[in-house]
Amino acid sequence: MEETNLSKTITLRPFRLSDADDLITYGGDEQVTRVLRGWKTLTTRDEALTFIKDVCIPHPWRRSICMDDRSIGFVSMYPGSGNDSYRADMGYAIAAKYWGQGITTKAVKMALSQVFKDYPDLVRLQSFVDVENKACQRVLEKAGFQREGVLRKYLYFKGSIKDMVVYSFLSTD
Ligand SMILES: CC(C)(COP(=O)(O)OP(=O)(O)OC[C@H]1O[C@@H](n2cnc3c(N)ncnc32)[C@H](O)[C@@H]1OP(=O)(O)O)[C@@H](O)C(=O)NCCC(=O)NCCS
Numbered sequence: 001m002e003e004t005n006l007s008k009t010i011t012l013r014p015f016r017l018s019d020a021d022d023l024i025t026y027g028g029d030e031q032v033t034r035v036l037r038g039w040k041t042l043t044t045r046d047e048a049l050t051f052i053k054d055v056c057i058p059h060p061w062r063r064s065i066c067m068d069d070r071s072i073g074f075v076s077m078y079p080g081s082g083n084d085s086y087r088a089d090m091g092y093a094i095a096a097k098y099w100g101q102g103i104t105t106k107a108v109k110m111a112l113s114q115v116f117k118d119y120p121d122l123v124r125l126q127s128f129v130d131v132e133n134k135a136c137q138r139v140l141e142k143a144g145f146q147r148e149g150v151l152r153k154y155l156y157f158k159g160s161i162k163d164m165v166v167y168s169f170l171s172t173d
Helices: 017-027 045-056 103-118 134-142
Strands: 010-013 062-067 070-079 087-094 124-130 146-157 160-170
Touching: 010 103, 017 045, 017 070, 062 103, 070 103, 087 103, 103 134, 124 134, 124 146, 134 146, 134 160
Parallel strands: 087 124
Antiparallel strands: 010 062, 062 070, 070 087, 124 160, 146 160
16 A cells, blocks of 8 residues: 555545535546446536535535545435434545545545534444445445445446445444
């Protein structure tokens, strides 16, 4: 692992409209967006601005992963409502030039310590990952999530029905 970038300041903060240009570097990259539900690949600065304004800022819990305060990715947590408010789904991505440096694992660990404070009733964080997305699974494992099993033919996504691995992290973990 390269230590240079990991030793830079990695922080989480809400998105700002001024993140539009930085968002394009990963939200405009098909390598990143092709596995993300609810994201279409951004092609213009205006699309990035609209996405920040309409999706990222109103999101219940979406944080920009920042290096020296510039957005290089995101981590999101989406809580259930009503009787399901004890559990939430987590997702994340980071710009391709930073892959493999441990940054997302660090960001997910930071998110874990924050979301259980922000949502005191939260008991279970979960993530459903395509069986083929090994990097995503590895991040969850390194962050302390438990692999619970495979849901066969569970998710219809972009033309095929995927087997999904389920991971969880409990407030007591
Ligand atoms: C998944 C993603 C967030 C990982 O980010 P990252 O910052 O590279 O993650 P980290 O460096 O913290 O850890 C990645 C781990 O996956 C491993 N990995 C990467 N590609 C792999 C592969 N094809 N097979 C097995 N392991 C792999 C790395 O070796 C590393 O593990 P290690 O530290 O034990 O060596 C990033 O690749 C990404 O944004 N991908 C596109 C969006 C996405 O898939 N989001 C997740 C949807 S659930």
